Amino acid sequence: QSALTQPASVSGSPGQSITISCTGTSSDVGTYTYVSWYQQHPGKAPKLLIYDVRNRPSGISNRFSGSKSGNTASLTISGLQADDEADYYCGSFRNTKTLSFGGGTKLTVL
């Protein structure tokens, strides 16, 4: 069982926006700003989309945005595209001085 809870699946149509949640506790997401999001296509290594809750690495589209409220972090993808269909993972620092990932969310673009 993952330390961070994500919905197993979400879906949306091209052009729409979707949000994926990542729920932790006051031991991780609720206290620290070290929250990241990753995209993983089948058979590929994960790709960093968001770090430190809301920052995008160079080259990442501004269609991807991150936020946090209380113990829950969120990834929003706007203007959905077919290539956005992938698995998405959140990651966070924990007060045990370890890192953890969410269980992953499968995004289907209808």
Add this chain to the structure above:
Amino acid sequence: EVQLVESGGGLVQPGRSLRLSCAASGFTFDDYAMHWVRQAPGKGLEWVSGISWNSADIAYADSVRGRFTISRDNGQSSVYLQMNSLRSEDTALYYCAKGPGLYQPRFDHWGQGTLVTVSS
């Protein structure tokens, strides 16, 4: 271009050992923390271990603490994962990843992974 190339995976019996290596290039290796992240077949990501740029700080997931040892050689631009007392649940694709710090889950580059299968 940043490159991380893992090696050392394979089929191993339960209780045996295996050592993974990750060769890095394209960046100043000793400026970064390095991590191992694994993914069991059909499952999600699991952070395994991380090591600071100077090896002064090391962290492990509870699931591997006491069995796995991470180390690095900055002169060789390489990071290693010594895995002892392997169990079937350690079967996974093992990725190495670089990040700015030991306690930041900000992995901006990943290798392609090396597969470890623990089975009799």
